[in-house]
Amino acid sequence: MATTPAARQRGDRPEAAPAPETAREWLATMLLIRRFEERAGELYAKAKIGGFLHLAIGEEATIVGAARALRERDYLISTYRSHGHAIARGTPPEAVMAELFGKEGGCSRGRGGSMHMFDLARRFMGGYGIVGGNLPIAAGFGLSADLLRTDDATLCMFGDGATNQGTFGETMNLAALWRLPVVFMVTNNQFGMGTALARHSAVTDLQRKGESFGVPGVRCDGMDVADTHRVVGEALARAREDRQPMLVEAITYRFRGHSMADPEEYRTRAQVAEWRRRDPIALWSARLIERGAIDQGEVEALDAAAVAQVDEAVAFADASPFPAPESLYDDVYALGDQVRGWYSVDERSPGVHRGEHEREMDVDPRMREEYDQHAAGRHDSGGAPRPADDAQARVHDGERGG
Amino acid sequence: MAVMRYREALNQALREELARDERVFLMGEDIGVFNGAYKVTAGLLEEFGEARVRDTPISENTIVGMGVGAAMTGTRPVVELMTINFSLLAMDQIVNHAAHIRYMFGGQVAVPLVVRMPQGAGHQLGPTHSHSLEALYLHVPGLLVAVPSTPADAKGLLKSAIRDNNPVIFIEHEYLYGQRGDVPDRADGDHLVRFGEAAVRREGEDVTIVGISRMALTAQRAADVLADEHDISAEVIDPRTLRPLDLDTILASVRKTNRCVVVEEGWPHGGVGANLAALIGEQAFDDLDAPVGRVTGADVPMPYSKPLEQIAFPHEPQVVDAALATMRDI
Numbered sequence: 001m002a003t004t005p006a007a008r009q010r011g012d013r014p015e016a017a018p019a020p021e022t023a024r025e026w027l028a029t030m031l032l033i034r035r036f037e038e039r040a041g042e043l044y045a046k047a048k049i050g051g052f053l054h055l056a057i058g059e060e061a062t063i064v065g066a067a068r069a070l071r072e073r074d075y076l077i078s079t080y081r082s083h084g085h086a087i088a089r090g091t092p093p094e095a096v097m098a099e100l101f102g103k104e105g106g107c108s109r110g111r112g113g114s115m116h117m118f119d120l121a122r123r124f125m126g127g128y129g130i131v132g133g134n135l136p137i138a139a140g141f142g143l144s145a146d147l148l149r150t151d152d153a154t155l156c157m158f159g160d161g162a163t164n165q166g167t168f169g170e171t172m173n174l175a176a177l178w179r180l181p182v183v184f185m186v187t188n189n190q191f192g193m194g195t196a197l198a199r200h201s202a203v204t205d206l207q208r209k210g211e212s213f214g215v216p217g218v219r220c221d222g223m224d225v226a227d228t229h230r231v232v233g234e235a236l237a238r239a240r241e242d243r244q245p246m247l248v249e250a251i252t253y254r255f256r257g258h259s260m261a262d263p264e265e266y267r268t269r270a271q272v273a274e275w276r277r278r279d280p281i282a283l284w285s286a287r288l289i290e291r292g293a294i295d296q297g298e299v300e301a302l303d304a305a306a307v308a309q310v311d312e313a314v315a316f317a318d319a320s321p322f323p324a325p326e327s328l329y330d331d332v333y334a335l336g337d338q339v340r341g342w343y344s345v346d347e348r349s350p351g352v353h354r355g356e357h358e359r360e361m362d363v364d365p366r367m368r369e370e371y372d373q374h375a376a377g378r379h380d381s382g383g384a385p386r387p388a389d390d391a392q393a394r395v396h397d398g399e400r401g402g
Numbered sequence: 403m404a405v406m407r408y409r410e411a412l413n414q415a416l417r418e419e420l421a422r423d424e425r426v427f428l429m430g431e432d433i434g435v436f437n438g439a440y441k442v443t444a445g446l447l448e449e450f451g452e453a454r455v456r457d458t459p460i461s462e463n464t465i466v467g468m469g470v471g472a473a474m475t476g477t478r479p480v481v482e483l484m485t486i487n488f489s490l491l492a493m494d495q496i497v498n499h500a501a502h503i504r505y506m507f508g509g510q511v512a513v514p515l516v517v518r519m520p521q522g523a524g525h526q527l528g529p530t531h532s533h534s535l536e537a538l539y540l541h542v543p544g545l546l547v548a549v550p551s552t553p554a555d556a557k558g559l560l561k562s563a564i565r566d567n568n569p570v571i572f573i574e575h576e577y578l579y580g581q582r583g584d585v586p587d588r589a590d591g592d593h594l595v596r597f598g599e600a601a602v603r604r605e606g607e608d609v610t611i612v613g614i615s616r617m618a619l620t621a622q623r624a625a626d627v628l629a630d631e632h633d634i635s636a637e638v639i640d641p642r643t644l645r646p647l648d649l650d651t652i653l654a655s656v657r658k659t660n661r662c663v664v665v666e667e668g669w670p671h672g673g674v675g676a677n678l679a680a681l682i683g684e685q686a687f688d689d690l691d692a693p694v695g696r697v698t699g700a701d702v703p704m705p706y707s708k709p710l711e712q713i714a715f716p717h718e719p720q721v722v723d724a725a726l727a728t729m730r731d732i
Contacts, residue, residue: 140471
């Protein structure tokens with residue numbers, strides 16, 4: 001079952017047909033994510049990007065179909081594979097690429113990296129590095145919506161591997177018990193890292209895994225952007241209007257390894273090739289051409305525009321400075337009446353204490369030298385403006401800040 | 403001013419903050435219908451209703467994680483965990499999430515969350531319900547850590563914790579819940595105790611004793627013994643919060659007395675006393691006439707058997723001995 005596309009099992013359904021400009025926008029966004037991810041992979045190989053890099057190539061329809069089912073004020077929360085989620089939500093590719101480069105202009109100011117994208121103003125509530133860690137947090141967004149009496153819904157996306165974490169069952173139970181407006185969406189890409197679904201989950205029909213907790217499940221074809229959009233849209237409506245949390249299983253596949261450090265010894269080339277025949281971007285553009293909603297020339301123009309946008313993102317990321325060494329301690333705490341300085345342990349003591357020279361980069365030439373070596377090649381152009389401290393309050397008041 | 407128990411002072415703080423700010427809400431295991439395992443939340447469900455005083459299932463990591471998410475989106479949750487040992491189930495949400503979200507997302511969001519929990523030995527609850535783990539939380543940048551030892555501080559610090567925009571680990575003590583003390587009430591205005599301000603419980607000239615959580619009380623009783631039986635004048639300091647830490651008050655005292663003993667209920671290795679001894683050694687080495695002394699809990703899981711349990715955490719005689727040890731060779 002793991003390798004059988006969902007649409008075949010599910011039987012026929014009336015196909016959703018979005019307006020032509022909407023259909024084109026979905027295609028454009030999927031292309032942008034695809035080209036962005038491909039370029040990120042290349043730049044990782046060139047060591048412009050460090051750490052881990054998890055690409056979502058193959059999962060574009062799942063991401064875009066789901067993100068487009070959200071209202072502007074709804075919350076989206078995702079995992080360590082979330083460059084595409086941020087882009088789909090409207091975060092400029094420049095800010096996502098700069099984050100990958102570890103630059104000040106990154107959407108998390110270079111503090112988070114690939115696994116920790118965040119854009120409060122667009123209510124993209126983060127990529128999270130701990131498998132299953134984002135589920136309780138998503139339920140917390142739903143709880144806020146309840147307490148503040150808004151009709152904002154939350155879409156929480158995670159992988160098939162996360163359904164085995166304790167937080168999965170705990171969060172399903174609480175969300176159903178308290179009738180929270182949350183849609184949980186498992187991006188079933190068939191593998192928890194390198195372990196195939198049937199080898200990590202006793203129940204492989206993942207949409208059913210919430211049932212015993214009171215969370216009904218539905219399934220969509222995660223390679224079909226329109227089907228994903230429709231199913232997630234219906235689930236969001238039930239969550240929002242009936243206060244019934246839902247579990248959506250999107251059947252999809254990642255064409256690349258778990259991360260860039262993945263020799264892919266756990267799956268066959270034939271399997272990858274079979275799934276590549278269901279490439280979500282090729283499927284969607286073929287369908288639009290067939291319907292006469294778009295022609296091949298337009299598809300190529302959209303693709304060229306995506307490549308150009310990625311070029312701009314790379315140029316921005318290159319030009320953005322590394323975070324200043326003096327900013328190392330920024331934002332460990334929200335400063336205020338009680339925490340008046342960024343070094344909270346003994347910041348009111350005069351003078352530099354032994355053991356905390358790291359905060360005094362300017363007085364330690366060895367640290368400065370170390371920093372300069374790593375930052376070699378940086379330029380002086382400015383990054384994105386830092387969000388004001390009250391951005392959070394403004395966004396929650398309904399104003400689109402940041 | 404009114405005399406009340408520590409648990410009543412906490413209850414008053416919660417009641418006042420729930421009434422003051424409608425974004426504040428409580429959740430935890432058995433805090434509502436049952437009125438709280440230690441009765442800290444007694445009567446609050448009745449007064450503020452199901453939406454704001456929420457009984458939860460036994461799911462510590464998820465309760466705290468929901469608090470994190472709620473705090474990120476415009477509310478001010480106060481989560482109760484039944485004991486500090488159970489907070490270990492929530493370590494992922496406390497450390498990887500609550501403490502780090504603001505930093506790893508470049509300062510875009512704050513997490514104004516309070517996680518309350520009691521700690522401490524003495525009730526024969528054995529190795530999974532009796533520990534003192536403030537040192538674990540002291541270790542983590544991004545958290546604030548409070549360890550109130552009096553009813554007045556319990557109230558004032560909890561109110562300050564709820565109003566702060568950072569995640570706060572608020573550590574109460576099972577033994578202290580029944581202790582009485584003077585507490586300012588509403589007639590005295592809003593009683594807030596600011597984080598990062600130590601209290602000098604007793605002034606003295608010969609040795610500084612820093613007591614953490616319940617050990618602030620033990621330190622005061624030891625100071626009485628030192629005065630009555632040894633003619634030694636001890637200065638007793640209760641830091642009240644460990645993050646931020648009021649090191650200045652401790653250093654000023656050490657510069658006066660030239661001797662220091664730190665008393666804590668937790669384990670010795672990597673403990674609060676180890677940390678304070680290092681800071682004092684770095685900052686006031688020339689003022690010290692003796693190494694900083696430490697009195698800690700025994701380096702064992704807490705045993706059940708009463709006599710064993712009683713010798714596994716500090717009492718006045720060990721504190722007195724440690725203070726006297728700093729006087730040797732004079």
